[in-house]
Amino acid sequence: MGYNRPQSKWLARDAMRGAYPHPMLVSLVYLLLTSVLGNVVMSFVSNPFDAAYYYLTQTNYPVDEIMSAIFTPSRMAVLLLMELLLNLYFWVMRYGYTSYCLRLTRREGPSYRNLLDGFYSMGRALGVNFLVALFQFLWGLIGVAVYVVFVLVGVFLGSGLAVLMGIVSLVVWNIYISYRYRLAVYFLLDHPEMGVLEAIRSSRETMRGVTGALFVQDMSFLGWSILSIFTLGILNLWLAPYVGCAEANFYHWEVYGSYPERPSVL
Template structure:
């Protein structure tokens, strides 16, 4: 049986590593978050004027009021604008998320290993754009397909619940207990999906540690090292719920520190998985 660090020890290693590196950690995470978040914001803002113009015209010509139904043509235009905005946001996100996630992973793995780290590292993924793009694309595809499979299970469960509920109601049976059981099963499905998807969680770290590794190989290696550790990682994530809630209280400002803490702990978890916990180990990342 492998001798892994406890969750308390992993969090302690993350705090020790972040000591003196909080500025780089917080700013790196913030910049990546802004870049990924600003794309849909800009796209939606660019369409806001058109949306306002459509509603103004509908109000002026009387087609938008509580007495009249909305013009189907204008509704189609609004729907088309929303669809195109979402599609453009998705495509741009798909193009840049891999490179930025790779760079951010490098920042936190460097911090954890006591190496020199700087904010510029968040853009290092663009130097290996093909590899990082393919990793992200594969992750999106696999997570979507597995999510679809879980979704089918949820739909089947809902249908069983609906027809079962109708049958019970017809027989005069109370549905209170059935509803509780239904909720518990749905929750269990959601948790099982989260645990299952954790198999891919170390992919970027593996790509960082292995020069020239293929995108699919990195995913497969993540699956290999996470085998038997997916629940442990899920439980580790749960230990941050209190910190996350605390970070939400002062207008979410606390999350600026909580999220880097979580990411540094993830890096500690990865090093624990591959047996790199010794302080004198050469942790230099590939350039």
Template sequence: MGFNRPEAKRLAKAAMRNTDPNPMLVTLVFVLLTTGVSYLVGLVLTNPIYDALYTAYLYLLDGAYDPMFIFKSLLSPGMVAVYMLVSLLLNVYFWVMNFGYASYTLRMARGEQPGYRRLFDGFAALGRAILVSLLTSIFLSLWGLLFMVPYMVVMILAALLGSMGLMMLAILLLIGGMVMMVIFSYRYRLATYFLLDHPEMGALESITQSKQAMKGWKGELFILDWSFFGWLLLVALVELVGIGLGTLFSPALGTLLGTVAAGAFSLWLNPYMNGTEANFYDWVTHGSLSYRENNGPGGYQSPYGNNTPEL
């Protein structure tokens, strides 16, 4: 029997209804700890490259100063270094928090009554949480470079020779490379779940296990992702309607209203999507959507605790 998408979604919604505290509240805390932190950092530290370009552009309009002089004056190496360091630390922080949210939604889907503290599970496995995201990013970047090199070579030849045929070939190579990148990204989708289920497993081994588990299942997960496309469009529509209504009074109010409306809807959609993906993982690895009905090979038991609600 194949993977049952409607049943996986139904079980995810049922798990959301039966989980205490409410997954929407936990997701709100997660958003505040990620998007909220990013927003606050952005208020304190802006992109120096953007600021320098914008200032140089304004002076260029006046025609009074050399834009390159303004650009060099504003864009100091120290400012760039600080911005890059903070951006790097912020990305690492996001990796750790995403690990914790995956832990929460996996437990939620299994009916284990997870609490807010599961959002910080990534800090308890800090090295592995960072390394699995870092290795995945490196692998995808290397694959992307491999696909981009032929495209760039053919594109340069097409420009030098003025060949429309080579130009079309370059476009086909670009499209093919993008498709292959999507396929390769699906190979690594379950790595975090393997780390959560197997605390003794290393980051590289979890990626290997994910690649093996996803053989023959990448298309199914792709279809599962696309089955949420309508919901994502609805989020965008809600945001546009909110912006439109708010703009009747002021542009700032429109932006705020649209963001709040879409954000509120996403508080329900995010645990729903992630819970369904957790059910997909359980199906691929354990052969059952309802994890507690299947002990797995050799009587495999969940490494997590009992069903006692957590704080």
């Protein structure tokens, strides 16, 4: 018997049902600690791109004067530093949210404090995200090379179809590469003795031949994602743990050959 997506999603909803604190509240705290906090921090940082857009569209100053006055080394350094620090912070927080969803799936009674699990394993949280990003970039160069070949063929033959095929191949390749490393964090959470590279290798081996199953599962949430737009994103507070628990079920099935057991009711 293979992976059963409908059952996995049902188990995800069942794990959320009756959980305390409610997964929507945990997701709200996670949102406040990531997106909202990030926007607040960046509001205090001067964004030269916004300033340049304003002066270019609303004033008659020469372009070269605007660029030299706004894009100064100090402004760019501050912007890049803050973007880097926030990105590292988001990596650590996402590690904690994954930990929360895995524990929620296993009905271990997780709470808000699990959002901070990444800070207790900061080196591992930063290491796995950095290496995954690096490997995705390096493997992505292959997709870029294939895309360039398609473009050159399209130019030589005067065919727009070849260029379109190049774009499609680039997108598909990058999606495939990203899915190879989706389970690395779960391996780190389950195996404290495991190194970052070993977790990445385990994820790659586990995802071999089952990438399509996880992709189809992700696409099955597309309707909910579209619907969340009409709720001003409020639905995402329910959707985020739902997706996270379903992914945790996928991991548990592919690694252990079963779903997390439901606690017995006496």
